[in-house]
Structures are given as C-alpha cells and as structure tokens.
Amino acid sequence: MKSIFLLMLLLFSAAASAEEVKIKWKGDYPHNSSKTWTKDNPYDSGFSKNFKNGTPEEFDEVQKNGELNAFIYSPKDAQGSVPFIILLHGCGGLSTSAKEWSAHVAELLNSQGVGVLVLDSFTTRYVDQSCGPADLHWGRRRADDAYSALDYLIEKKLAKSNEVYLMGYSNGGTTTLVSLTTREADHQHHFAGAFAVAPGCSPSLQHSALYTGAIIFMGDQDDANNPKWCEELAKKKRSVPVQMVEYRGANHGFPVNAPPHDFMGWHLSYNPVAEKDMMQTIIATLKSKRFVKGVESR
Incomplete structure (x- = not known):
C-alpha cells in the first residue's frame, strides 16, 4: 500500500506541475495538399493542409484551421531555454493511462533538466481513437502537429x-518516424533526433530517407506492429544513424505501467526492466547528443 501511495503521489505531483497551453496548428506546407480523405485515397490525404480532413474518425468533417491542446512539464528551477522532448500519445488518444505514462516520462526527464511537451492530437478534432492496422494517414497528419x-x-x-527531440508511442511512434522523413524538411525548424516506441514501420517508411538520427524501441513479442518491419528500417543504409533496440519477451504494452490486458486482439503488458532500460538509453542519448546505428537485442 505504501508503494502504491508513493506512486500516486508522484503522478499527482508531476501532473500538478504541468501547464496547459493551446498551440496553433500549421499545415500550409509544400509537401501537403488540399485534397480530403476518401475511401479510395485513405493514406495520401494524410499530407493535408486541413486541420480536419474528413476522415471517419472526424465524422467526415473538414476544417481548415485549428489548435491543439498541450501540457508542458518544465524542469524545476529552469531558467531560460532548455532541451525539450515533444511526447506523442498512441492511437487511443490522451487517455488516463496515456496521461499517467506521460507524467512518468516527464518526471524522469525533468530530473535531468529536460522539458517535456505532451501533445494532444485528438481532443480538439473530436477524435476518440484511430486504432487499427499501422496507420500512415494519422502518422502523416500528426507530423504537422509535432512541428x-x-x-x-x-x-x-x-x-x-x-x-528539441521527438518521442512517441505506438501511433505516436509511427508519427515520430514520419516526422523525420526528408519530405517533412520544408518546415522552418527541425528535430535534433527522435525516439520511436513500438511504432508501425510500414514498407513505405522503410524506404523513406530520414534527416536526423533515431532510436526505435520495441518488444520482440509485439503483435500490434511487426518488429521485423522495424528491423528492416534500421538495417537500411542511410546518411543518418538509426538504431533499433529490441527487448526479448516484451510486447506492445511494455512501456506503460498498466495491468495486463488485450486490446483489439493485441497483448499488452508492462515490462519494467525494458521500460527502465529504454528511459536510461534515452537520457544517455540526450546527454551525449549521439545516435548510433544497428539492431540490438536486450
């Protein structure tokens, strides 16, 4: 009971330190188009100049402009500009478990002098969830959220x-990789690197050129997103280093401290050893500012 109380106190303290802000969404870039979603064009329309682009998850609504909710966790006694990670939720949106996981990540990173911005892609679009097969449409749509x-x-x-680094889980991990592709390089600012957690590494992503280094973290028992696809992405010859860290015996739910459960046929369970190693690896990379390449099993 004491350990549970301390955990809840930690989560409450982290949540209490977050500042809620509104972020103006920007999507008017050369790599995007004004065409809306249709059943015949489910993925290319992800590169959209519209804040809402007519998907079923948006109840077919199209809206040119919009804003996003975000929560900023700043390091204690931070003065001036600091390193930051933008954190992206999965296909289920910023649910209670996603908020708790985000607060946990923020607490660990804040202790190292790193700020965290938790970005909510769904609430202001009135989207409940976008879960299903690895979805490049929402990965592409949410890339402009990140920028x-x-x-x-x-x-x-x-x-x-x-x-400023980018980090995302599940569909947020897919978004993270999409955001690093050279197609997104027409943005004014760029990310220093990224951490994709349990992403969907579709074949089209495997062949995409990236402009900065990244680490992919994944369980070898992930039955939501295929680990082999991410291995192929990491093995591709690139001008920037991409590493894949694959955890033995871990599944899609390994980073989130929640009771084991099934969701849409996927097996989700927390792996504290893998989660701890992932966060230590991220912190070490932020300190060294150095990414490496290759596939490593741990």
Whole structure:
C-alpha cells in the first residue's frame, strides 16, 4: 500500500506541475495538399493542409484551421531555454493511462533538466481513437502537429532550437518516424533526433530517407506492429544513424505501467526492466547528443 501511495503521489505531483497551453496548428506546407480523405485515397490525404480532413474518425468533417491542446512539464528551477522532448500519445488518444505514462516520462526527464511537451492530437478534432492496422494517414497528419509544437517551443523561447527531440508511442511512434522523413524538411525548424516506441514501420517508411538520427524501441513479442518491419528500417543504409533496440519477451504494452490486458486482439503488458532500460538509453542519448546505428537485442 505504501508503494502504491508513493506512486500516486508522484503522478499527482508531476501532473500538478504541468501547464496547459493551446498551440496553433500549421499545415500550409509544400509537401501537403488540399485534397480530403476518401475511401479510395485513405493514406495520401494524410499530407493535408486541413486541420480536419474528413476522415471517419472526424465524422467526415473538414476544417481548415485549428489548435491543439498541450501540457508542458518544465524542469524545476529552469531558467531560460532548455532541451525539450515533444511526447506523442498512441492511437487511443490522451487517455488516463496515456496521461499517467506521460507524467512518468516527464518526471524522469525533468530530473535531468529536460522539458517535456505532451501533445494532444485528438481532443480538439473530436477524435476518440484511430486504432487499427499501422496507420500512415494519422502518422502523416500528426507530423504537422509535432512541428506546430516545435515552432511553439522555439517561438516562446522555452526550448533550445537545436535541442528539441521527438518521442512517441505506438501511433505516436509511427508519427515520430514520419516526422523525420526528408519530405517533412520544408518546415522552418527541425528535430535534433527522435525516439520511436513500438511504432508501425510500414514498407513505405522503410524506404523513406530520414534527416536526423533515431532510436526505435520495441518488444520482440509485439503483435500490434511487426518488429521485423522495424528491423528492416534500421538495417537500411542511410546518411543518418538509426538504431533499433529490441527487448526479448516484451510486447506492445511494455512501456506503460498498466495491468495486463488485450486490446483489439493485441497483448499488452508492462515490462519494467525494458521500460527502465529504454528511459536510461534515452537520457544517455540526450546527454551525449549521439545516435548510433544497428539492431540490438536486450
């Protein structure tokens, strides 16, 4: 009981330190188009100049402009600009478990002097969830969400412009990889690197060129997203280093401290050893500012 109380106190303390902000969404970039979602065009329409683009998850609504909710966790006694991570939720949106996981990640990173911006892609679009097969449509749509948050942090002078990293879980991990593709390089600001947790590494992503280094963290028992696809992505010859860390015996739910359960036929269970190693690896990479390449089993 004492340990449970301490955990809840930690989560409450982290949540209480978060500042809620509104971020103007930006999508008017050359790599995007004005065409809306249709059944015949489910993925290309992800590169959209519209905040809402007519998907079933958006109840077929199209809306040109919009804003996103975000929660900023700043390191204690932070003065001036600091390194930052933008954190992206999975296909289920910013649910209670996603908020608790985000607060946990923020607490660990804040203790190292790193700020965290938790970005909510769904609430202001009135989207409940986008779960299903690895979805490049929402990965592409949410990439501009991530860049809107990046612009916000730099414009507000909260983050060092060359030390903003991107991190996402599940569909947020897919979004993280999409955001690093050279197609997204027409944005004014760029990420210093990224951490994709249990992403969907579709064949089209495997062949995409990336502009900065990344680490993919995944369980070898992941039955939601195929680990072999991510292995192939990491093995591709690239101009930037991409590493895959694969945890033996871990599944899609390994980073989230929640009771074991099944969701849409996927097996989800917490693996504290893998989660601890992942966070230690991320912190070490932020300190060294160095990414490496290859596939490693742990």
